[in-house]
Amino acid sequence: MQQITNGGWDQRITIFRADEAEAGEQVDAFAIVTHKYVVFVDTLATPALARQMVEAMRPYLADRQPLVINTHADYDHCWGNAVFATDGELPAPIYGHAYAAKRLTSDEDKHYLSDQQQKDPRFAEVRLVPPTNTIDKQTAIDCGDLQLALIPTPGHCPDHIAIWIPNIRHLFTGDAAESPFPYVANAATLPSLIHSLEVLAGLNAAIALPCHGETTDPQLLTCNLNYFEAVKTSCLQSIENGSLPDDWINAKNIADIVGMSYEEALAISQADPEQTPSMYRDFHETAIKATITLLLRSQNAP
Numbered sequence: 001m002q003q004i005t006n007g008g009w010d011q012r013i014t015i016f017r018a019d020e021a022e023a024g025e026q027v028d029a030f031a032i033v034t035h036k037y038v039v040f041v042d043t044l045a046t047p048a049l050a051r052q053m054v055e056a057m058r059p060y061l062a063d064r065q066p067l068v069i070n071t072h073a074d075y076d077h078c079w080g081n082a083v084f085a086t087d088g089e090l091p092a093p094i095y096g097h098a099y100a101a102k103r104l105t106s107d108e109d110k111h112y113l114s115d116q117q118q119k120d121p122r123f124a125e126v127r128l129v130p131p132t133n134t135i136d137k138q139t140a141i142d143c144g145d146l147q148l149a150l151i152p153t154p155g156h157c158p159d160h161i162a163i164w165i166p167n168i169r170h171l172f173t174g175d176a177a178e179s180p181f182p183y184v185a186n187a188a189t190l191p192s193l194i195h196s197l198e199v200l201a202g203l204n205a206a207i208a209l210p211c212h213g214e215t216t217d218p219q220l221l222t223c224n225l226n227y228f229e230a231v232k233t234s235c236l237q238s239i240e241n242g243s244l245p246d247d248w249i250n251a252k253n254i255a256d257i258v259g260m261s262y263e264e265a266l267a268i269s270q271a272d273p274e275q276t277p278s279m280y281r282d283f284h285e286t287a288i289k290a291t292i293t294l295l296l297r298s299q300n301a302p
């Protein structure tokens, strides 16, 4: 794990980057040193990674309480929670959406964890620890010098929250915004994902800190919105000019069919193709199919 050298964001914030090259995943978590608390934004994929963050922040914990916020319950953001459990090394209140607590106590997540534990020894130590302080609407945390606003921003997943610090105009987007573009699972979640992006863009942040994508540029929010708008325009055109085959849902080259290549998607997103993991090619195809589904549904609506 890497601690990222400050690139112009508020000095109170440390970025931790877990880079599991073999697993092809990179995710950032954050620590914010405030008057009252050391706030950990996410706990990464394992207790071992979370422990490294705690050790790095040890000097600041001497006279401050720890406090944890889970942006959402995807494994790479909260499987380090056990470190902060009541019986963990550094017990702390864990804030998260009520639905994140539901996910982390569900049979589905339990099965998923035991599957992953069988496949990958680095998950051996993971325990599913749900948030202790659950929210279901915008919630403020008074840290003394900084006020944190936890903002429900569903779309990427239903339990997603972003964190906004108005007095320094810093925004932790979680996975609601991401470079090159966020993951949209299906048509049902696309409208709320776009709405959440609009809400976050409306905050007019000076610094945006997503969990994936190594950027701090607040233009990220506009880029993400432009991307989804461009996907919509391309999909609408191919629906209207009849170029969409009947079995488009199974098409392997849907990006070519609607005329919005992956390369174009990266250009609109101002992302460097060399630096972008190839999984975003699948994200792009999924976003196109979700958009077509939504457009056809609205056209067929009475």
Ligand SMILES: [Zn+2]
Pocket: 027, 074, 076, 077, 175, 211, 212
């Ligand atoms: Zn993620």
